[in-house]
Amino acid sequence: DAKTTQPPSMDCAEGRAANLPCNHSTISGNEYVYWYRQIHSQGPQYIIHGLKNNETNEMASLIITEDRKSSTLILPHATLRDTAVYYCIVRPQLTGGGADGLTFGKGTHLIIQP
Amino acid sequence: GAVVSQHPSRVICKSGTSVKIECRSLDFQATTMFWYRQFPKQSLMLMATSNEGSKATYEQGVEKDKFLINHASLTLSTLTVTSAHPEDSSFYICSARRWDRNYEQYFGPGTRLTVT
Numbered sequence: 001d002a003k004t005t006q007p008p009s010m011d012c013a014e015g016r017a018a019n020l021p022c023n024h025s026t027i028s029g030n031e032y033v034y035w036y037r038q039i040h041s042q043g044p045q046y047i048i049h050g051l052k053n054n055e056t057n058e059m060a061s062l063i064i065t066e067d068r069k070s071s072t073l074i075l076p077h078a079t080l081r082d083t084a085v086y087y088c089i090v091r092p093q094l095t096g097g098g099a100d101g102l103t104f105g106k107g108t109h110l111i112i113q114p
Numbered sequence: 115g116a117v118v119s120q121h122p123s124r125v126i127c128k129s130g131t132s133v134k135i136e137c138r139s140l141d142f143q144a145t146t147m148f149w150y151r152q153f154p155k156q157s158l159m160l161m162a163t164s165n166e167g168s169k170a171t172y173e174q175g176v177e178k179d180k181f182l183i184n185h186a187s188l189t190l191s192t193l194t195v196t197s198a199h200p201e202d203s204s205f206y207i208c209s210a211r212r213w214d215r216n217y218e219q220y221f222g223p224g225t226r227l228t229v230t
Contacts, residue, residue, distance in 0.1 A: 041226070045221065
């Protein structure tokens with residue numbers, strides 16, 4: 001799986017948009033960008049994933065650059081409950097095969113300030 | 115949404131004893147579950163892939179005889195830490211893969227194991 005680079009921590013004011021960057025310059029053509037988050041002492045939670053087009057769901061938006069070497073996760077209106085460690089993972093699409101275990105990096109600790 | 119539970123949520127045991135952790139998919143069937151371990155201030159590390167009705171696949175460096183995995187039904191996988199030692203103290207998290215949701219993994223809430 002391609003390596004990702006994320007800032008170790010970020011602050012964001014409550015109610016503002018939180019923009020979390022991820023660099024994945026070695027991403028290959030069949031690899032997707034997945035985002036998960038982990039609230040303290042809980043299991044990770046899936047947020048969103050995409051290949052090359054921008055994606056949006058009820059939780060967040062994912063913006064992928066045209067060259068696919070970086071992406072940004074956007075939480076449009078951050079709340080205190082969004083304080084968590086956010087993981088950007090690049091890997092081939094989950095296929096139901098035996099190699100679907102996820103490799104987590106260090107992630108970004110996002111702190112939402114009141 | 116899909117729900118995965120773990121039991122117990124936290125356990126304290128004495129060195130040398132064995133501890134069993136259960137992972138259940140509550141509203142879907144999962145032929146494959148995954149076990150992760152997370153030490154304090156570190157990221158999750160995949161330990162093993164648990165397949166219903168067959169042997170688990172362990173990641174490099176994970177002792178299969180120490181971390182016994184049983185996936186006897188489509189909704190239950192268990193991880194038994196045998197002869198636990200203080201260095202096994204960690205946060206153990208399972209996930210269950212859902213084939214009808216693009217094989218997305220849904221994570222359990224984790225089990226905090228403390229070995230004294």
